Amino acid sequence: MNENKTLLNAFKQTAYQAGGHGKRNAGILKQALSEVDAQAESDMYGSGKSIEDFQEKMAKYLGKESAVFFPSGTMAQQIALRIWCDKKGIKKVAYHPLSHLEIHEEDGLKELHGIQPILLADKDRLISLEDVVSLNEDIACLLLELPQREIGGQLPDYKTLEAISAYCRDKGIKLQLDGARLFEILPYYKKTAAEICELFDSVYVSFYKGIGGVAGAILAGGKEFTEESKIWKRRHGGDLISLYPYFISSDYYFEKRIHKMEQYYQEAKEFAALFNGCEFTSTKPLEPVSNMFHVHIAQPKKKLEPIFIETYEETGIGLTSYLKELNENECYFELSVGDAYADLPKDELGKAFQLLDTRLKELKEEIPLT
Amino acid sequence: MNENKTLLNAFKQTAYQAGGHGKRNAGILKQALSEVDAQAESDMYGSGKSIEDFQEKMAKYLGKESAVFFPSGTMAQQIALRIWCDKKGIKKVAYHPLSHLEIHEEDGLKELHGIQPILLADKDRLISLEDVVSLNEDIACLLLELPQREIGGQLPDYKTLEAISAYCRDKGIKLQLDGARLFEILPYYKKTAAEICELFDSVYVSFYKGIGGVAGAILAGGKEFTEESKIWKRRHGGDLISLYPYFISSDYYFEKRIHKMEQYYQEAKEFAALFNGCEFTSTKPLEPVSNMFHVHIAQPKKKLEPIFIETYEETGIGLTSYLKELNENECYFELSVGDAYADLPKDELGKAFQLLDTRLKELKEEIPLT
Structure with missing residues (x-):
């Protein structure tokens, strides 16, 4: 120590x-706010033009019908998995042994949602199509993290991704993208975010990794899915009266760094x-x-x-x-x-x-x- | 409509x-940040001098051993009740039929924590000592909201409060204060916050009601309780990398308005x-x-x-x-x-x-x- x-x-x-x-200092927020009119109205519990505009912009960017801003990815992803589990009536999901959900969230998924994770692949390698195909338990959802952060940010080749997606669609397994660093992998895949997200039913992106914002996340998917996610956001205590400090800075640094x-x-x-x-x-x-x-x-x-x-x-x-x-x-x-x-x-x-x-x-x- | x-x-x-x-506009945050040095370091996942200083200040003000800053009271209170339920091994709590937990949180307490609420008193009146004494079920915790917002912000007289507190202590029932508007009732009771909180095992206060901040809450109690609350905060997705937009503004408006x-x-x-x-x-x-x-x-x-x-x-x-x-x-x-x-x-x-x-x-x- x-x-x-x-x-x-x-x-x-x-x-x-x-x-x-x-450095992550107060200047990050001050700079993002410097161009914001002091008279600009706060969002109110997820409503209001400013938050809705940003959500629509991100939905479009990700090629999804709808998007919801969350204070954190931890909250957004637990909720995504809960929705898919409830829909399917199966309280099991699969993800990598070094998924954020498994090692950084104090077992929130299990403790709050009673969802059992099936760990796919070994700790030192990516999830393969074979791992998914050879699953011998029913799962509601497979979560893939692109890139797999804890092993240095590795990526499957795109064909593998397409094959996993096709397999899951065929089997009725929902596919959730942990896209905490989705923006950062677009150059390697030479794909748009929307093209990659097309392979997934739902997707989370973060605004304080490559984008460098203050905090915050977007969860995107179909309208029914995102509407349900808002109810869970309230249950989690994430439906704050004002989220603008986060989504204003997210938008500011998205514009500044996405290119x-x-x-x-x-x-x-x-x-x-x-x-x-x-x-x-x-x-x-x-x-x-x-x-x-x-x-x-x-x-x-x-x-x-x-x-x-x-x-x-x-x-x-x-x-x-x-x-x-x-x-x-x-x-x-x-x-x-x-x-x-x-x-x-x-x-x-x-x-x-x-x-x-x-x-x-x-x-x-x-x-x-x- | x-x-x-x-x-x-x-x-x-x-x-x-x-x-x-x-008006709740961006100027609220801009003003609170205007005196903050751009070089001031962000808190990091609940750590750092700035957040710890504010937590200590509020613990002292509330007369509790320790305090933790939360993005929302919804999150803080569900967690408080969960901790007391786990401690006691009873998944039941009691509160008013018009408690925030019952009518504004989409049943988060039930859906996330599996806790069953016993509704005390009628919708149009305060909880009395008799309501508590005549409870014929074991509960882990009683939550009292002071003032009871949904019936106009009514308050029990102080003797009743003391009697309920003494009864709960005697019976081993934990007492949680929903103090969303605690600051606002001090003049009526002619008590300090610490004197009132002394009657309770744990307490939540809000910073965007009478204080007029952007968002955020403090949960206070004994050290063991607050340490456990931090684990649950992470599980809920509330342990954000940066909470400073909220606690800096909370502190700023607390100083501006508490008097x-x-x-x-x-x-x-x-x-x-x-x-x-x-x-x-x-x-x-x-x-x-x-x-x-x-x-x-x-x-x-x-x-x-x-x-x-x-x-x-x-x-x-x-x-x-x-x-x-x-x-x-x-x-x-x-x-x-x-x-x-x-x-x-x-x-x-x-x-x-x-x-x-x-x-x-x-x-x-x-x-x-x-």
Whole structure:
């Protein structure tokens, strides 16, 4: 904990931080509000022109009949799965073992909705068509996360996606897209959001990942589905009197960044290549398929931390605020490319990787030959 | 619907609107943010100095060990009841038939938590000690709403409150305070918030009623209780990456208005007296015990609407945006006094009531004598 704080502190003191869009501070909201008329009326419990306009805009963008703004994806996705379970009369859904629902939501799906998840695939790989076909239990819904965040943001090839979708339609299994990072994968697939969403019955997108907003999510699907989701939104306590701080900033940063996803993707590939050029280091995926990837370094945390701290202090560039131990000989961390990457001084970035590689090579020499 | 819109439109076009703090527009948030440094760091999933400071401040104000900020009271209260039910191993709670949980939350408590409510008292009166004592079912928790909003914001006398609290403590029944309007009743009881909260095991307060913030709520109680509430907050999808738009504005308007509750209370009594001076009209309570009251008029909606519209057009003062039909011969509406009341031109206000009374008296003459 204390050592970790040291890396975090060194990271915070750098002049440049490589990932994301810069610091998450109050300026993000202030900037989004700066162009909003003070007289502009608040939404009221999900009604009002401003929220309805944004919902319609996102429904159109996602190629769905209707869309509802939610304070969080956690809320939106539990509700989507609940609706499909109720519709089908089966309280079972399938998703990846490292789905957000399974590892980050304190079992909300089970505790609040009594829905049992069937975990498909292994923790270290994507869900395949075979995984779905060989399911020997009835499920109401399959949730696919694109990209699969916890394994570095991997993606199935598009044909697999189409095959899974066709299979589910044939079997009457509803398909929900966890599109927390949907915008970020459009350049790789070379598809529109609507084309991808066409394969799914319902879809959630987030506005504070690649878009860099304050918070908030959209859930989209057919009109009957979204109308029912509003009832559940109220039940969850998410039908706030005013959601405008979130959807106004979501819309603002959507407009500002939706056209930069190709740039982030290309930069992520460049950035990952720099890591892959270092000793003991490889990214997952080796070549990113979105703006994100994981960096794995096959060395113990206690050896890596001083190296990263030295690198930050020498170059002023912060690469990561943490190192997560996969086991005692391997660490990893996540990177998502946003606006910050383009602002890095490229000569200092080169120096940082040179130093990192040198220090990692020195660790190699330390290793006993036995 | 169409007639209702006409009254709403007439109301919207008035220069002065009598209730509340003025329009709920984006300026509310912009003003609260104007003093915040753009560099101020966001809270992160419930952590960070800014949210923790506000939570500590509210815990202290409410006289509780700990407090947690929630996006909504709906979420906070369901969670409070769930925690007490789990602790006691009884999935039953008691509350008033017109509790927010019963009539405004789409049965979230039942649908999400499987908790069965026992409705105490009748719809048109407060819960008494006798209601609680004569309960012949085991319950985990009793929820009391102070003031009872849907019957005009009535309050039990303080001795009754103390007696209910003592009885519940004796019987091991947890007591939850629905304090959506707790700040607003302090002048009547002549108590501090902490003194009132001392009678309860847990308490929720809102920041967009008398305080006039954007949205948000605090749930307070013992440390073990609030820690558990954070797990449920995540399950509900309320543990947002950034809640600062809400708690910053909550804090800002708390500071701005907490000392004005006595003024609102006195003004509410004055305002109610004006209504009570009109034909067919009486307020509930007859003398308000907070900043709120209901206005009942024993006339059909279709006769009242043109009178209100005329009054608005003649005086520029909007009294209500709607008339709710209690039955075909009686309407009512709710008023909450905030900053707007003090800004009303008092001569025009007098004229408005003169006109209202005159027109209502004319209705009296219309009534056939049979």
